[in-house]
Amino acid sequence: MWDSIIFDLDGTLWDATDGAAAVWKEEAKKYPEMKDVITADKLKALYGLPLEEIAVKLLPSLDSETAIAIMREAVIKQCPYLEKDGGILYPGLIETLQELKKKYKLFIVSNCEEGYIQCFLNAHQLWDVFTDFEYPGRSGELKAENIKSVIARNSLQNPVYLGDTAADFKAATKAGVPFIFARYGFGDVEGYERAIDSFAQLLEF
Numbered sequence: 334m335w336d337s338i339i340f341d342l343d344g345t346l347w348d349a350t351d352g353a354a355a356v357w358k359e360e361a362k363k364y365p366e367m368k369d370v371i372t373a374d375k376l377k378a379l380y381g382l383p384l385e386e387i388a389v390k391l392l393p394s395l396d397s398e399t400a401i402a403i404m405r406e407a408v409i410k411q412c413p414y415l416e417k418d419g420g421i422l423y424p425g426l427i428e429t430l431q432e433l434k435k436k437y438k439l440f441i442v443s444n445c446e447e448g449y450i451q452c453f454l455n456a457h458q459l460w461d462v463f464t465d466f467e468y469p470g471r472s473g474e475l476k477a478e479n480i481k482s483v484i485a486r487n488s489l490q491n492p493v494y495l496g497d498t499a500a501d502f503k504a505a506t507k508a509g510v511p512f513i514f515a516r517y518g519f520g521d522v523e524g525y526e527r528a529i530d531s532f533a534q535l536l537e538f
Contacts, residue, residue, distance in 0.1 A: 337437050338439055339480060341498075344518030349419075352414055353407070354372055358371045442466065448470075494510045517531055
């Protein structure tokens with residue numbers, strides 16, 4: 334039986350792509366050579382990948398160095414924006430988390446930069462719900478290794494990972510952790526054994 338749940342963030346706990354896209358657009362305007370159209374849907378299709386890959390794929394008209402520079406500025410500026418206005422939480426999320434916390438330790442592992450998970454926790458006052466979290470902006474490692482780190486430092490015996498993309502599934506598999514597909518999220522996953530169609534459905538497990 335599982336003793337803990339590790340969550341992806343974007344597409345699993347909230348949808349912050351509208352706000353993120355607005356910040357990316359604002360930063361990209363500073364580069365007249367930029368010819369790409371930035372939309373929330375394009376970001377959604379790329380979430381789950383490392384941020385550097387997202388930048389290069391989202392801004393193919395720019396060289397990779399410029400695209401990554403825009404990404405770094407955008408992720409810094411989006412945190413205060415999202416902390417103030419928040420992203421869109423999935424229906425029943427807070428109530429479901431409060432119920433889950435009674436039986437499981439809860440964690441977040443996301444491919445993000447410094448401050449992003451913190452702005453999610455601040456925006457929705459969820460610091461007391463999660464025991465720990467990890468991300469590349471702090472560890473320098475990608476998702477599979479960060480899952481392993483959270484497991485090791487919290488002495489987890491039977492964790493499960495909830496995510497919404499093929500990259501999440503791959504990372505959980507690499508970390509040796511069972512995976513639940515958040516089918517309501519941003520991505521498509523093949524080969525999964527368990528899936529939910531709403532966040533509240535987690536309680537059925």
